[in-house]
Amino acid sequence: MALDVRRLRVLRELAARGTIAATAEALSYTPSAVSQQLSTLEREAGVELLERHGRGVRLTDAGRLLARHADGVLARLEAAEAELEAAGRTVMGTLRVASFNTAARWIVPHAVAGLLASHPHVEAHVVDDDPHATIPALRLGEFDVVLGHDFPFEAPLRDPGFYRVDLFDDELHLAFGPSRQGLPADFAALEGVPWVAGHPGTSCHGVVVHACHAAGHEPRIVACSNDYGVILELVSRDLGVSLAPRIAHRLAPPGVRLERLDPPLHRRIHALCRAGAERRPIVAAFLDQLRAAVAREVEGDGRLLAARPVA
Template identity: 60%
Template sequence: MPLDVKRLRVLRELAERGTVAATAAALSFTPSAVSQQLSALEREAGVVLLEREGRRLALTDAGRVLVAHADTVLAQLERAEADLHAASTEVSGTLNVAAFSSFARSLLPQAAAAMLRHQHLQLHVRDAEPQDSIPLLRLGELDVVIAQRFPYVPRDFGPAFHVVELFDDALHLATGPGHHDAPARFGALADRPWVAGHPGTSCHEVVIHACHAAGHEPRIVGFSNDFAVVAALVAQGVGLALIPEIAHDQAPPEVTLRPLDPPLSRQVLAVVRAGAEERPAVAAFLAELRAVAAGRPD
């Protein structure tokens, strides 16, 4: 019986995450669904891929062999599909795209609109943070993800993905009433209240790590990954925040935005499965993303 590609991706995720629970959380599955997918993959493979060690599932030798080939196999399948599509120069089929919220609001609509000229392409777009969209990209449910890489928070996508760097998006200190005297240096911001992203997200971690690097613990009093919400809280004097340049237009007049000293910026990236970048629809969309990025005002 041939191996199911989605189940092979689940096995690879288990090898990276270590537990069924962590794999389920990464893929937005239930643990039961992960176990069912892995059991079905074992039946397809005809060999035992996993064995129980206490409460954990561990890869057998056969499981490790299969995982070792997974990235190569999956990338080659993507390239094979790309070659098949490339036989026709027409951009067609279905393209599923996700972008983090500030990009989805500001730049994604331009790139999506440019793709409308391809009459035989069905484009589906959504807003989603990388921690939710990257697992769906792994499973083949998305084709392109717009992600972000923050300073102090390294994000290594690994050989399973092809990454295109679009632009650097400067992070500015946002201050409101009661805090306009705050210097734009992390070393001088001890004891100031902060509005940051939700715990576990890069927008949260960058504040934590930047303050730690400056020698103090941030006092975070507000949490949101929506920069309109963040800016509104800053405008009322609730706390300071880091707001990227592409979200400056969401800041009310009460908010002052200043470059940090030293400067900080996040990288905005387009991520696709390795090999898929050669597929005509994906290549066309990546070209539109590059054009939109290049056309941003300085």
């Protein structure tokens, strides 16, 4: 039995994405090409890997077993490639970075600019999206580095498939518009007050819901955005109150009051790459630039002193 690595990648994508069409889109193949690759892999494996399910297909038990092994095979291949690149010590190639919005505004541009200035043969692609979407995409190889965050109500992401660098702790403050300046910075006192939050399913939505539930009430969320520039603009127009991270404070329009919580509430900002990829020179160089950007943008900015760097 000889299994082709490229076809194992197709199987792994199908296991993650669920449909031939989504797999084809992710790999820039046609659906018929995906089907042909999987049919060939079945012949190589000598067992049925797929079965009809409604209008589509799903993996058989053997297909799921092989997909799990494919994850390990592809991870080991990437680790081997990373070690070979590290032996050459040349920083070159294309780096694909994904970041949540506030870090994409303040941290990532400085890190990417530093990387390109130091290594002119590098090309960088940057995407602004929520970690709930980008972390699964990192696992599938769509990105090389992803910036994410952990909120106190979430279990920290500790996955052996990822290499993690904790960058800093970003303090969250309550944001009040002009007509609500007299309200206390206390979730228990904000029952019935309208809220502006992140979109449902995001951590920036969940932190508002969790904090209000802990205070004994359901938040009345009237507007949602994943852009703190939009959130703080809505707060400034008195559409509601919100929680805003310290690194987003410079987006606050005049008239927005930002108040610390007691006890303080933080989210931890981190960078992830696939385990072993941290040895790739281009990834290692970018992680160094991220640390330097945090030192400048977080430690060096008087407005950001509450964001505590992580050792």
